[in-house]
Each structure stands twice: as C-alpha cells, then as structure tokens.
Amino acid sequence: MTKLRNVAVVGFAQLPVVARDEHRMSTEMLYPVVRQALADCGVERDAIDYQIAGSVDYMDGRPFGFVAALDVMGSWPARQDLHLEMDAAFCAYYAWVRMQAGDCDTAIVAGHGKTSEGEPDRVLNLQLDPYYQAAIGLDPTSTAALQASAYMARTGATDRDFAAVAARNRAAGARNPDNQLRRAASADELVKTPWAVQPLRQGYLPPIGESASCMILAAEGKAEKLCDRPVWIHGVDHRTELQTLGARDLSRSAGTQLAAQKALAMAGVQSAAAADVVELYANTPAEELIVGEALGIDPKAAQPAINPSGGALCANPVMSTGLIRMGEIFRQLSGRAGARSVSGARRGIAHATQGHCLQQNIVWVLGTERRWT
C-alpha cells in the first residue's frame, strides 16, 4: 500500500438529537457545535485551514440555503469552503482527500439540517428518477421495505430477527445521552408494534429527528497539538451504486462490500472482525444485517461490538447520522464514550450510507496508532 499522510480525528461535537428544535434555525443549531468542536481542540477558528458542510436544500426548504452555513462557521476572512448535498461522513472524505493533496492541514467538517420543517418522505422521493420511481410515489420507507423483503427471501431472516437487531440497538442506545430514543425496548415489545410498511414495523424504524454535528480533522504534526488522544484514519473508501433499484441486487450491499475491502486493505487489516467496535448507519434492521454481511462481521461474535451508541435506530438526524457514526468511533477510541465505552477499544470501523436502499456507502477504518511511519 502506498504510504499516505496520517490524518486524525481530533474533535467532535453534536447537539442531542430531538424531534424538533422549536428555538433555532438550522444554522443556529450548527453554530454552537462548531464552537464546541473548536473549543475542545483549544483553538480559534483561524487555526483551521479548510471547511466543508453537508446539508440538503430540499430538506431545509431553502434553495442555496447551504450558503447560510458560512455565516456560522467563522468564514471570514474569506475561506476555502466546500459543500456536499450528502451526509457529513462523506464530507470528511473530501477533507481527507484535500489533506492527502497537501493543500490543507486542518479542516472543519459539519452536518446540519432541520428534518422536521419539511416532509422527509416527499423530499427523499425526489432522489428517485422522475419518470417512474418517483412518479409512483416510492418513499424511503417503502424502498427500505423492498430491500428488507429481498433480504428475507435470500437468507430466510425473519420478523423476529429484525426485532432482535432493533432491540439490541435500543438497549445500547439507552446509555447514550445524545439519543432521541433513550428507552430500551425488548424484541418481544418491538415485534408487536404495527407495520409501517410490511415487513418493517414501526418499532424497527428511527423517529424523525434533527441535530447538528461538527468534526475537526488534522494531519500529523498538527493533530497531536489539538487532541490528547487523536484517532487516526487508517483506511477509507466510498462507492456509489446504480439509481435504478431494479438493476441492483437489493438483498446485498455490493458498494459496502467493495468499500470495506478497499478501506481494510488501505488499513492493512485482514478483516472487519479485527475491529473492536463498529458503528453502522442502518435505517432499518435489514440494512444493518445487509451492511454487516457486506463488511464480513458476525453479529453473534463477541467482537466487534456493533453500534454501542444505539445506532441510527435511536437517533437519525439526516445529514449528521453518518458523521455521528465516525464521531462515535472517535469517542470510543479516545476515551470519550462514557457509559457506552467498549473496554480497551483500539480499532474501529465507521460506516455511513445515503440514498435509497443503501445506494452510497462509505467505510472508515480508524485506530489509536498512526497508520504510516
């Protein structure tokens, strides 16, 4: 593997996820987390070279609304800035690439969006092609149910299996003060909840929630000054699949599988089973099982711990959910995970997805030691 530049996560902040923040606009929610992430690193805004944010104009109902984020990110004097219409976990990739190119050493990566102001089902319907898929009214819950059904048909997974995955996330999530759902729920309870879109029950889906998140990345040489325990990026890859749902095998995530292979190879790690902890962005139990299979982890094994945060099922603030997975691995590996700490965790994997039926996937391999010497 080519020797790359060592880059670390050195700070992370998020707002606790709520159904609806009645007091703040999206950018007003973002401002305190950018301040907090910088404060945790002990620096002012001028110490950071580059900034990138993820949000969705359609979700916010503000065409070009992303430029409003500039006003709360400390963007003066005029900065280098980029915006993605993607979860901020994908923004982190672009910041990392910039650091590999050598034109910046430090970056702010932010995600924001008020999911509660519009109707996410209507907005996310527009991700599909306008002639057929969007026109027949497919929404993300329906497409996720199609995927769940395909997974059941291929593997024989049952309603009860989905309930068990949801219950494990709910039990873990009760220990995470940033979660929207903080009450544990048993498989017996969840399997009795009404159908949302069969085979997915209401108890298997995240509530609509909103938050804002911010991560600070820094290259070797700067990272050690900004954080007592930097968490180093060992490998990363992201892959995008076809938009036409019928052209993919929905029972699998080929993109996650390939991204994981590439990211693990970059990290010099044999398999995902060598990680102590993984955080998966799965909107449903079926997605979690599909992504876990693509990564090559056994949900029944003692290692790695899967979603000690409670995962997206306990809090799904669109545009931040993926970055929070990365932030959770940072918290786990830097001794900041509180009651949900995985003891002795030294290597972790963060996965994030975007789009219907796991269309885009990114896999990060992170560790407590520098990857390249």
Added chain:
Amino acid sequence: MTEPPKEGIKYIDSKVHLPYHYVAGDYKARYLSALKDKRILGSKCSKTGKVFVPPLVASPESFAPCNEFVEVAGRGVITTFCVVNIPVIGRELDIPYVAASVALDGADISIFALIQECKPEDVRMGMRVEAVWKPDGERHGDHEDIQYFRPTGEPDAPRESYINRL
C-alpha cells in the same frame, strides 16, 4: 429507432409539492414581534460591538456570539441604491421604483428597503430616510409591517458616516 415516436407519449408533466413549516428561531421571532410595536431590533457582537439587523446569533465576520439585543432607529441613511425598470415578482409596484440599502441609525449593516414618496432621480447616497409603518392594528409581525422608507428632509449624511456600512 433514432427518433421519438410520432404518436404516443413524448413528455411527462410533474408537479413537486413540498410543504414547509419553518422555525423562525428565537432571534428572528423576537425581531418580528417587535415590528408589531414599530420597533426594530438588532443584536450586538460580543467581540466587536457591531450591531446586526435583523439580529443574528453570531457575527458572520468575527464568529463571536451576539448575546445582546439592542433597539435601532426606524430611520437611517441610503448607502447605495438602484432604479428598477423591470416588474418585480410578488409585489405590485409602479416602475420605475428605487430599491436601496438603508443603514439604520445604530446599525452596522444595511437592510434592503423600498424608497417611495420621492422621484427616483432625486434619490442619492447619503439621503436621510424613515420607515413608513402600516397603521396600528394592521401590523402582523412580518416584513410587510414597514411599507417603505421615505425621505425625512434632513440634510444629507456625510459620506464617512456610512461608507463602512454599505
């Protein structure tokens, strides 16, 4: 087949319906409520002392929080303007009309304003103007509460008083 069929469907019409229910945010809500009482609120940067209207939670320039609300005047100075000769979407205005940036007394940035009750050719940088409010009972806490600005007849403001508030 290299051309679309002459018969049959060639186009698809689509209507996108996306309703929103925006949170104004506590700062904007306070600003809008004050308009009902013919008061204009700004917020003050805790680092530079600059006053922003409408109030912002943070200074875009200094990145410091704006923790203090201050009331600014309903009158100020035209810092820059243009004469519009094309119809405007959503408002019934006789053209030509004047759209201007107005720095209210006590504010460090300008707001956008419509100038009426004078000829477009008489408008100039430095001209003193005041808000003309909707009558009592007809203000609802939105930007329409100020109908427009009009000249006060005061002497023009000196250039150095507004050149940094363009």
